[in-house]
Amino acid sequence: MTILVTGATANIGRKVVDHLLGLGVTDIRALTANPRKAALPAEVQVAEGNPRRPDTLAKVFDGVDRMYLAPNSDTTADLLARARAAGVRHVVDLSGEPESWWGTVSTAVEDSGLAWTHLWPADFMENSLTWSDQIRSTGTVREPRPDAASAPIAMDDIAAVAATALLDDTHFGRSYPLAGPEILTRTDLVRALATALGRDIAFAPSTREETIAALTPAMGETATWYVDNALTSFGESTDALPIGSVHDITGRPATTFAQWALDNVAGFR
Template sequence: MAILVTGATGNIGRMVVDQLLACGASDVRALTIDPERAALPAEVEVVEGHLGRVGSAAFAGVDRMYLAPSPGNVAEVLEVARAAGVRHVVDLSGEPESWWGSVCDAVEGSGLEWTHLWPADFMENTLSWSRQIRETGVIREPHADTATAPIAMKDIAAVAATALLNDGHVGRAHSLAGPEILTRAELVAHIADALDRDITFRTSTREETITALQPSMGDNTTWYVDNVLIDFAPPPQSLPITSVEDITGHPATTFDDWARANAARFLTD
């Protein structure tokens, strides 16, 4: 039976495909808008489509699926999947009270077996600082001491692959985090070390932060500043910093290692 990866050319979906293959999966199907440009591995069955326009053919013969975030039409997607015989869905979402809560509710109400993945702040979100790093060397945000345990997208994909390929994850919501708790100022310091240049954290107002991030984040800027940078501050002791290793058996990526591996991305558009 096939494993279907939706959003297979998205940031995390593409990594889920790679992780499944690395784990020895031999029947992987990828849903993508443009199969010719997807550049997916030859051993992957590529199906044209997306979550806003999913036909039953994409689910034929599928036993398990990775569900990329799709709050707008998740119920419709799950209905088609169930009718086609899909048994287990691993979804990327968030706690029920979060913006992604509608995905959790729909998945649990679908009648399918499920596994939720609830990741913390992505390490990749720090790439929104790239323009500030290049142009001013100053990062502007409201709270230097806000601490989280950011997680690399590759590690989220590894957990997704583990849940798709192994028993024992049905009916579980995996809260995911990186292996260390870091303040916003400490994240900046790690990036400065990786780039071998001076970068300063400057405590800024909400309006100054929005102005600084707008060129990089566009229409999402205000939501991100209000909901992530200002209102999101989980107690450090509640962060599941061993979750990735507990689930996959492999250590999670440290932010320092991630920053050094992705240093060039901070210097280009």
């Protein structure tokens, strides 16, 4: 049974490869646009191709039974049609609820005729790295809503869920909203980072424009979208956040933000 991992050198896809190896999978095909720079483990079969250019995927799906699909709204339908024609049976996708900006991926997957499992993570712990520039230069984080809350999840935990779902047919037809193990406000996150870094970090409530300006050095043009979309979603219906989801699916504890911060201090220095 060959498992194809798309986006195999991206943040989550690379971790999916590692988790599959850790679970004893020996037939992994990793899709990357640049095999020479992939630096994947020797036991992984590296395939060259670009999901945004389905015409480059002629032989990528040969012998593949199931696949992890990194989000890509532009060419998902074409890619999945090729996968189904080649005999792929099951796709685990990283996407979002139908009404979200990644909902087109979920819809295309369900329309493909393949068995599917949706992974719908919310706030990534790694998003806090967008604060790194202002923490280094000013020691202050600027955002509009200090008490806005979410349950951020580590990308490694998302990858662990993906690997688990790829290996177990009981996950067919399931949509999994994913969250970290605890609900935290924006100031809670800053406090955890300050502890991990061993320094004071202030939180300065800021206007939309001030927040965009503070995030632009780290995020570029994406800062405006992030402020107007991601940040505005925090604090809504936190009682319903699936804080036990990672443990329920994988059987292992989810990463706390405090631990993630300790493991990633280099990104903020």
